[in-house]
Amino acid sequence: MKVYDDMEIIFDHVTMKFGDHAAVKNFSATLNTHGVVGLIGPNAAGKSTLIRMLTTQTKPTDGDILLNGTSVVKHPDSLRGILGYLPQQIPYYPELTV
Ligand SMILES: Nc1ncnc2c1ncn2[C@@H]1O[C@H](COP(=O)(O)OP(=O)(O)OP(=O)(O)O)[C@@H](O)[C@H]1O
């Protein structure tokens, strides 16, 4: 597993379309280590869709997401080994008990 001291995440013209509807349209941003990032927007702005693409659960229909220069779209395992992710709705096996 690769552990990074410094991380750079680049959203490079990321688009996610569902049919004709673009949930995320041509989104670009660069994020760096040593900070907390808030992703804020109204309902249906595309926040969850963007995070699902970053966390490699879905692939963008266009554009790329780079972690320290490596495409997590093409190489999802490059991110999965170092990712901690707690989603809004948590899928779990209902038969599991605390
Ligand atoms: N799997 C899907 N199939 C079709 N449309 C989708 C799908 N997922 C999201 N959408 C649409 O994409 C748009 C963005 O949805 P998304 O859930 O990313 O927004 P959000 O910013 O997370 O909203 P909220 O604040 O309500 O959580 C919405 O119009 C939504 O209906």
Ligand SMILES: [Mg+2]
């Ligand atoms: Mg959401």
